[in-house]
Amino acid sequence: MTHSSMPQPSLMTSFPLDQPRQRPCSIRWVWMLILLVVAGQSQAADTAKPKLILDCDTANEIDDLYAIVRMLHQDKFQVLGLTSAQWLHYLGEPDSVQASQRMNEELLRRMRRDDLPTPMGSEEPMGKPWGGTDPKDSAACQFIIEQARSIPDDQSLIVVCTGATTNLASAIRMAPEIAAKIKCYCMGFRYDESTGAWNKSEFNVRRDLNAADFLLSHPDVEMHVMTATLSQAYKFDQKDSFQRQSQMGPVGEYLTESWTRRFPDSQKWVMWDLALVEAMLHPEMANEKQVPGPPENGGRPIWVYDRIDVDAMRNDFWNTVQRLGYDGTWSFHLPDGYPVWLDIRTQDLQNPTGSLLWSVGSAGPIQQTRWTDDGALAFVRKRKWKPGGADVAYELVGDLIAKLNDDDSMTLTFAQRVAGDESSTTETVRLRGKRIPLMPPKPDLTKVDFGEPIDLLNGTDLSGWVLIPAGKQNGWRAVDGVLVNETPKQDFSAYGVFGNLVTQQKFNDFRLELEYNVPAGGNSGVYLRGTYEAQVVDRDSKMQGISGPGAIFGRIAPSTNAGKPGGQWNQYVLTLVDRHITVQLNGVTVIDNEPLAGCTGGGIESDDTAPGPILLQGDHTSVKYRKLRLYPVVQKD
Numbered sequence: 001m002t003h004s005s006m007p008q009p010s011l012m013t014s015f016p017l018d019q020p021r022q023r024p025c026s027i028r029w030v031w032m033l034i035l036l037v038v039a040g041q042s043q044a045a046d047t048a049k050p051k052l053i054l055d056c057d058t059a060n061e062i063d064d065l066y067a068i069v070r071m072l073h074q075d076k077f078q079v080l081g082l083t084s085a086q087w088l089h090y091l092g093e094p095d096s097v098q099a100s101q102r103m104n105e106e107l108l109r110r111m112r113r114d115d116l117p118t119p120m121g122s123e124e125p126m127g128k129p130w131g132g133t134d135p136k137d138s139a140a141c142q143f144i145i146e147q148a149r150s151i152p153d154d155q156s157l158i159v160v161c162t163g164a165t166t167n168l169a170s171a172i173r174m175a176p177e178i179a180a181k182i183k184c185y186c187m188g189f190r191y192d193e194s195t196g197a198w199n200k201s202e203f204n205v206r207r208d209l210n211a212a213d214f215l216l217s218h219p220d221v222e223m224h225v226m227t228a229t230l231s232q233a234y235k236f237d238q239k240d241s242f243q244r245q246s247q248m249g250p251v252g253e254y255l256t257e258s259w260t261r262r263f264p265d266s267q268k269w270v271m272w273d274l275a276l277v278e279a280m281l282h283p284e285m286a287n288e289k290q291v292p293g294p295p296e297n298g299g300r301p302i303w304v305y306d307r308i309d310v311d312a313m314r315n316d317f318w319n320t321v322q323r324l325g326y327d328g329t330w331s332f333h334l335p336d337g338y339p340v341w342l343d344i345r346t347q348d349l350q351n352p353t354g355s356l357l358w359s360v361g362s363a364g365p366i367q368q369t370r371w372t373d374d375g376a377l378a379f380v381r382k383r384k385w386k387p388g389g390a391d392v393a394y395e396l397v398g399d400l401i402a403k404l405n406d407d408d409s410m411t412l413t414f415a416q417r418v419a420g421d422e423s424s425t426t427e428t429v430r431l432r433g434k435r436i437p438l439m440p441p442k443p444d445l446t447k448v449d450f451g452e453p454i455d456l457l458n459g460t461d462l463s464g465w466v467l468i469p470a471g472k473q474n475g476w477r478a479v480d481g482v483l484v485n486e487t488p489k490q491d492f493s494a495y496g497v498f499g500n501l502v503t504q505q506k507f508n509d510f511r512l513e514l515e516y517n518v519p520a521g522g523n524s525g526v527y528l529r530g531t532y533e534a535q536v537v538d539r540d541s542k543m544q545g546i547s548g549p550g551a552i553f554g555r556i557a558p559s560t561n562a563g564k565p566g567g568q569w570n571q572y573v574l575t576l577v578d579r580h581i582t583v584q585l586n587g588v589t590v591i592d593n594e595p596l597a598g599c600t601g602g603g604i605e606s607d608d609t610a611p612g613p614i615l616l617q618g619d620h621t622s623v624k625y626r627k628l629r630l631y632p633v634v635q636k637d
Contacts, residue, residue, distance in 0.1 A: 049076065055085050058107070067276065069324075073320055098123070119143040126210040128210075157178075162276065182220075184222065188204035190229045191230075216300075223293075225303065226275055230275070235310075251321075275310075332431040339599055341356070341357040377402045378401050378402075400412060412431045440578040448637075457626065464503060464505065472500075476499075485622055487620075492543070530614075533601075536549075552581055556591050578636070579609075596608065
C-alpha cells in the first residue's frame with residue numbers, strides 16, 4: 001500500500017497503562033490481583049479498544065443497515081451506541097430522524113442487542129438556512145458529549161457519521177472542550193484527485209451544510225472522509241445479496257425486507273456507508289492521505305480515502321456475516337420426546353456464546369465454542385439424563401455440532417453413552433430443530449380480553465388429564481374437589497417412579513388461577529403450556545430466589561418471597577401473553593409482565609410458540625391442587 005509522506009493517523013492509539021506496584025505487600029495481594037485480572041479480562045479488553053459511536057441516517061437508504069451490521073460484528077472497536085441522524089429533504093419523510101430511529105431499534109431487536117443505547121438525534125439541521133452554527137440539542141448530541149467527557153484526555157472518541165453531521169457538530173458547539181478528543185469519520189463530499197477540488201453538492205453534506213462547514217473549519221477535530229466519488233464503485237447485487245441474506249436469520253430477513261420495501265427495482269446498490277466501515281476495519285483494503293481542506297474552510301489538513309479494494313471489502317462483509325444465521329434460540333426434541341433448547345449468540349462471531357437446556361435442570365453456558373471447517377458450530381456441555389425417566393442414565397460425549405440447514409432449520413448432532421461407563425457403546429444421535437421467533441414486544445395487558453373460564457378439575461376424578469411418562473406409577477387422585485398427589489419421595493432429584501399429569505386440552509395464551517398446598521420441604525411445579533414451570537415449594541424451602549416460591553424455575557426470580565409455610569394453601573394467578581409472564585402469589589405481584597427467555601427443565605416442550613397443556617409435576621414430592629381455572633385469551637389489541 002502506498003501511503004502519503006505525512007504521518008498516518010492511528011485508529012488503535014496506544015495509551016500508557018497504569019504502572020504496577022514494584023513491591024506487592026504480600027502474596028495474598030498478588031493472588032487478589034490475579035483474581036481481579038481474570039475476572040475482569042473481558043471488560044478490560046473492551047476498555048482497551050478505541051471507543052466509537054455510530055451516527056446513522058438509516059431510513060435514508062439501505063446501505064446504512066449493512067454498515068451497522070458490519071460494525072457491530074467486529075472486535076477492533078468498542079461501540080458505545082447507535083444514534084439516529086436527520087436527512088431532511090423534500091423527497092424524504094417529514095419525520096426523517098424518527099424514521100431512522102425506528103429502523104435502528106428494529107435492526108438491534110433483530111440482532112438481540114437491547115444492551116446498546118439508541119439516542120435519537122435532532123430533526124433539524126444546525127444553524128439557519130442562510131448559515132450559522134446554532135447547535136441543535138438532542139439526546140444523541142448529549143450522548144456524544146457525555147461519552148467524550150467520560151474518557152481520559154489522552155484518548156479519542158470516534159464518531160462515524162453516515163449521514164448529516166448535525167449531531168456531532170452540535171455536540172462540539174455545545175461542549176467545545178470535547179473537540180480535541182473527537183475523530184470524525186464521515187461519508188460525504190465529492191473530491192477531485194487530479195485538481196484537489198472539493199465539491200459540497202453531495203446528498204449528506206447538503207442535508208446540513210452548516211454542520212459540515214463547522215467541522216471542516218474546526219482546527220481541533222480530526223476528520224476522515226470517505227467521499228462519494230470513491231465509494232460509488234462499491235456495489236452489491238440484489239439477487240446475490242438476497243440469496244446470501246436468506247441464510248442470515250432475522251438480520252438477513254430485515255436487510256431483504258428493507259431493500260424490497262424501499263428500492264424494489266434497484267438491482268444493484270452502492271454501499272456508500274459500508275465502504276467507510278470496511279476501510280476503518282481493514283486499513284489494508286484502503287488508502288487515505290492528508291489533503292488541504294476547502295479553502296473557504298481555511299484549508300486545514302483533512303484525511304481523505306483515495307483508494308478502496310471493493311472486491312476485498314465485498315468478500316469480507318459476506319464472509320463475516322454468513323454465520324449470523326446461527327444467532328437465535330432453537331427448539332429440539334430428544335428421541336423420548338423431551339425438550340432441548342439452545343441459545344446461540346454471535347455478537348462476537350469468532351467466539352460465539354450461548355446456553356443449552358437438556359431435558360431437565362436449568363439452562364447452562366455452552367463452552368469451547370469453535371467453527372468447524374464446514375461452517376458448523378461445535379461446542380461442549382456436560383449433561384446427564386435419563387431418557388423417558390428410565391433407570392439408566394446417559395451422558396453426552398465430546399462435542400455437540402450445530403449445523404444450519406438451507407431451510408433455516410438446524411441439525412444438532414451429538415454422541416451419547418451410558419453415564420460413567422466408558423466401555424459402553426457410543427451412539428450418535430441427530431436432532432432436527434426449528435428457529436424460535438424473536439421475542440414479541442411486551443403486551444399491554446389492559447388491552448387483552450379473556451374468554452369464559454375453563455374448569456380443569458371436575459372434583460371427582462381425573463377426567464381430562466393424562467399420566468406421563470407412560471408406565472410411571474400414578475399417585476394422583478381426586479378427593480372432595482382436591483387433586484391429591486401422594487408419593488413417598490422426599491428429595492428434590494429430577495427423576496422419580498411417579499408420573500406427572502397433563503391436560504388433554506392444549507392452550508395458547510391465558511390466565512390460570514389455582515391453589516396449591518405443599519408440605520414443608522415439598523416440591524412440585526405447574527408448567528404453562530408444558531413449557532414454563534411456576535415453582536411450587538413452601539415459603540421456608542431450601543429453594544429460594546430463581547428456584548423458590550413465585551419463580552419461573554431457572555428463568556425469572558420473584559421480587560419477593562410471598563409464599564406461605566408448608567401445609568397451607570397458596571394462591572397462584574399466572575398470566576401468559578405473548579411469551580411474557582405475570583405471576584401473582586397470594587395477592588402479591590412477584591413477576592410483572594416479564595419476557596420468558598425459554599423453556600424450563602422438566603417440561604415437555606421447548607418451542608415457545610407451540611400451544612401446549614397444563615402439566616402438574618408429580619414425580620417429586622406429595623402435593624395438593626384445587627380450583628384450577630383457566631381463562632383463554634380471546635382478543636389482543
